[in-house]
Amino acid sequence: xxxxxxxxxxxxxxxxxxxxxxxxxxxxxxxxxxxxxxxxxxxxxxxxxxxxxxxxxxxxxxxxxxxxxxxxxxxxxxxxxxxxxxxxxxxxxxxxxxxxxxxxxxxxxxxxxxxxxxxxxxxxxxxxxxxxxxxxxxxxxxxxxxxxxxxxxxxxxxxxxxxxxxxxxxxxxxxxxxxxxxxxxxxxxxxxxxxxxxxxxxxxxxxxxxxxxxxxxxxxxxxxxxxxxxxxxxxxxxxxxxxxxxxxxxxxxxxxxxxxxxxxxxxxxxxxxxxxxxxxxxxxxxxxxxxxxxxxxxxxxxxxxxxxxxxxxxxxxxxxxxxxxxxxxxxxxxxxxxxxxxxx
Numbered sequence: 001x002x003x004x005x006x007x008x009x010x011x012x013x014x015x016x017x018x019x020x021x022x023x024x025x026x027x028x029x030x031x032x033x034x035x036x037x038x039x040x041x042x043x044x045x046x047x048x049x050x051x052x053x054x055x056x057x058x059x060x061x062x063x064x065x066x067x068x069x070x071x072x073x074x075x076x077x078x079x080x081x082x083x084x085x086x087x088x089x090x091x092x093x094x095x096x097x098x099x100x101x102x103x104x105x106x107x108x109x110x111x112x113x114x115x116x117x118x119x120x121x122x123x124x125x126x127x128x129x130x131x132x133x134x135x136x137x138x139x140x141x142x143x144x145x146x147x148x149x150x151x152x153x154x155x156x157x158x159x160x161x162x163x164x165x166x167x168x169x170x171x172x173x174x175x176x177x178x179x180x181x182x183x184x185x186x187x188x189x190x191x192x193x194x195x196x197x198x199x200x201x202x203x204x205x206x207x208x209x210x211x212x213x214x215x216x217x218x219x220x221x222x223x224x225x226x227x228x229x230x231x232x233x234x235x236x237x238x239x240x241x242x243x244x245x246x247x248x249x250x251x252x253x254x255x256x257x258x259x260x261x262x263x264x265x266x267x268x269x270x271x272x273x274x275x276x277x278x279x280x281x282x283x284x285x286x287x288x289x290x291x292x293x294x295x296x297x298x299x300x301x302x303x304x305x306x307x308x309x310x311x312x313x314x315x316x317x318x319x320x321x322x323x324x325x326x327x328x329x330x331x332x333x334x335x336x337x338x339x340x341x342x343x344x
Contacts, residue, residue, distance in 0.1 A: 004295040005328040008053070008304060010243060010281055012207030013159050015097055015305075017053040017330070018298050019319045022245070022285055022307035023101040023161065023213075025058045027071045034064065034074025036083040044087050047312055048096035051319030051330055054305065055091055056161055056211075057084070057100040059168075060152075062144040065112035066104035066169070075102065075148040084155040092156075095331065099159040099211065100152045102145060102200070106130065106169030107178070118173050118192075119180040135183045138192060141169075146199035153203055160200055161211040164193055164236070166250030171215060174232050177223060190232050194239040201240040209242035211283070216270035217248045219260045226270055230277045237278055245283040245307070246271035264293060272302040283307050291322035 008015040021044075028039045044055055060073040067074065074080055088098045107117035107130040116137070117130035133141065149160055164170035172178040173185060173192040185191050193212075200210055214236075216229040233244060248267050249260060260266060267286035275282040284303035288294045289311030297306050311318045323330035324340055332340055
């Protein structure tokens with residue numbers, strides 16, 4: 001039976017275990033130019049030393065006003081490549097594979113003077129009203145994603161993740177709540193996402209898998225649910241997505257009737273449904289910090305990989321600790337060997 005510490009292979013991506021560090025923005029003040037700094041280097045490399053199989057670098061944006069805040073990372077310039085390449089190379093030295101999440105915040109770009117979106121609908125009453133992109137600007141945005149992916153490949157990453165969740169720009173296009181366009185990108189709500197997928201694939205090595213993060217439920221009044229997300233995920237799969245990273249929420253205000261659960265693993269059923277409906281590998285995420293629970297998600301075939309976010313913020317060596325708790329063999333850094341009991 002597969003478990004959290006069995007290897008995983010998807011196209012040319014070989015992982016030593018099923019543990020993923022999901023993308024989590026660091027909002028590091030000294031990164032105002034979008035360039036990763038020493039904080040990012042230490043943050044990611046420590047998780048590689050800690051045994052993580054796949055590290056996905058945080059939301060990295062395709063233009064300055066595509067960031068949530070001015071302290072997020074970017075890939076709109078070649079000047080941003082070397083710092084990321086340094087992180088990737090160091091993580092590789094400790095046996096981790098590295099992905100990066102390419103994105104645009106759309107109407108949720110807090111520090112943009114005038115955010116952009118599919119339609120001029122603000123996120124909430126406290127947010128700026130965005131400007132609706134023209135049809136040509138949408139096509140130009142696809143090109144910005146393509147060039148960002150090209151730069152990520154130059155930085156040496158092992159996989160690309162496109163951010164189509166949490167109310168950011170791709171999500172805004174495929175959500176009927178936020179896409180009220182009358183052009184071709186309104187007639188087909190998945191057209192923008194599909195064009196970005198195809199653009200990304202054109203820049204990626206043939207054996208490099210493409211991951212897409214989606215919100216499988218919006219948890220908002222009149223928002224879409226699992227039935228609709230299965231349908232748009234099928235379109236994205238046909239366009240070239242190799243694996244889905246299943247999250248939820250993030251678009252509009254959460255209605256009392258649709259509030260998500262607070263229990264552990266509340267998003268795992270969504271991952272399982274996408275996996276079964278599309279026969280596609282998936283990453284599960286959402287309060288999966290307990291090792292036995294994360295292990296069960298793999299053993300019960302609910303997902304292929306498990307993302308541990310807050311647990312890794314608390315403990316960069318979460319994976320080593322999980323292997324100890326589950327009594328699974330794992331390669332320890334020799335410098336730390338005395339700190340962990342031998343598995344017999």
